[in-house]
Amino acid sequence: MKEKNKFNIFEKMNDTNLLLTITIVIFFLMYIGAVLFQGGGFSKPQMFFNILNANAALIITACGMSIVMISGGIDISVGGVVALVSMCCAVYLDKTNSPNILVSMLIAVGIGLLYGLVQGFLVAVLDIQPFIVSLAGMFFARGMTTIVNTAPFNVENQAFVALKDTRVNVPFLGSYNKKGIYVPAYIEIGVIVALLIVILLFVVLKWTKLGRSFYAVGGNRQSALMMGINVRRTKFLSHLICSTLAGIGGYVYFLHVGSGSASHAMGMEMNAIASSIIGGTLLTGGVGNIIGTFFGVLSLSTIQNIVASAGLDEAWWTGITIAAMLCIFLLIQSVVMAQKKKAIKT
């Protein structure tokens, strides 16, 4: 009887909600586990906000990645774009006369847009596999970053540093330090940008024609075409949005680290893909959720923090645990989806 009930729930939920629920439940279990067994830092709200602060850029790029993945593509150039954006902005702010912060933001978004236009054109109009296009895009961005400037350096522009150090206090969630002084919890500006983007994209994906067409194209290209959706335009837009978000994410990243370097955001594309998958986006397309991606990023960085605070700080443990977690998530997804298919069939 109980078994039957379980399957009923499976039947009622669609793929997106099922995977999303799994992700959120696992994230909370993990975080509660961390608080219970490690205590210390994890019980303070600031720990959570620090995770947000450090990963605002990843949240933004992972959201873009999810949109591309939902519409059935992939973009592995985002890490390169982030590095390129931070290097270009750093050079602009530090090596030119009378730089303007607003112009540097425009540069960031402009680079993202340009990347999106080129990659979207190659993928949607010329029908080249997105993997190859963005692979070349990644190479190009990484190479261009070193061509723009080889040596890493910190930006000392005052207006920028002021913006970088701006902290938004979160009410009621501060903590008392050892001397008993109240320390308010804070988030950086990047986090606000990231949260706004998450909400905006959630609304777009859920309630607009464009958002639904991403799902339709990713789910089944042929039937989307028959439904009268402009598949080419949808694909183009998915890449445009992803690269633009990578540009914005690049600026947020730049705002967090405050320097330009060719080795910035190494492997960020893989983290973004991993977050999307943990968040329940399927690489085959058609299934995914922005909220899931958000929790995917949180899960990924929580596990990193757990590993770091458990004293296993030898570098290799981080890689191995993230991989192990990814593996577990993938297996759960795979098993659950298989169960669901069986449940529907019988």
Next chain:
Amino acid sequence: MSKQSKGNILGAFKAIASHQLFIPILALVLLAVVNLIVDPSFFEIKDVTNNAGYMVKSGALITILDYGSELAILAIGMTLVTAASGGQDISVGATIAIAGSAMLRVLCGGNSRPDTIQAPIIVAFLVACIVGMLCGAFNGMLVSIFKIQPMIATLILFTAGRSIAAWINNNELPIVPDPKFAYFGGFIPGIPIPTTVFIAAICIIIIALVLKFTNLGLYTQAVGINESSSRLNGINPTFIKFLSFVILGLCVAVAALIKVSRLSTINYSVIAKDIEMDAILAVALGGNALSGGKFNIWASILGAYVIQFLTTTLYKFNVPSDALAAYKAVVVIILVVFSAPKAREYMEMFVKKLNPGRKEAA
């Protein structure tokens, strides 16, 4: 239209252009011509005395054959994986680190500075093969049994691989004391051609024989084109996919032998970095569909050497190694755009628009 133009030069050109080997060969010829114009000494092959005091051949072409061999070996496995599973293995670089690390662990026996090697080289190589195949089997299991997309399944080892490699040797960098070990990535005394060329040749011959005398190639294509119909025809798609990943694991072990032997040591974070991208590019340059199905292993191998040719050419033009990627990307995009069927269609339409009288004339 095609009947009319058949027999004349245009038709013949079209037939050649649509052949799968056309793009890699065209790229090779283009690169060769550019080099010939800029600096004809590119093609010189000189006899020089190497560090060990033997006469060896030296020159850019030898370098290409030498350093292209790992890529060519990986391209063999990658082509099979791509054809069978319709996805790519992005963990090959990390798996090279694991297999190489295991090899060093066996050779040096846990001591990072041994005076003699602790086990015969062949044993170490066999261990590396087993480790490589296990990694391949892990990927293969995730892809074939759990039906996870290949790129995502291999993302696991991609993330963990270099960490596992460091963990095998306790993050130490053992140095192999035996000069014989360096033969595999360098020269055997008395033979002026790099050993890697022979290793690559042996691998290519083996895969050629396998494809010739077994049904592996046919089954792989069948699974890649349509999994369900291949199952109805009595092929086990799960096994074929699994097998392709194990074969790639074996290729990775051979590549690891070469890579580790070149230096007689290992650097976990740098060894074979980005080689997975080059291997996938080799497959794509060879005109193989990255979504699986029909494949041409010769085109992939040729593609691997084209990429190495490009890399060596760029180095000749004093491009710094960090900036190499940007130039590579431009070349790759140009090649891919020209080989894309859609782009060709547009170009044909454009040519027709330019001279509408052409058809009547022909």
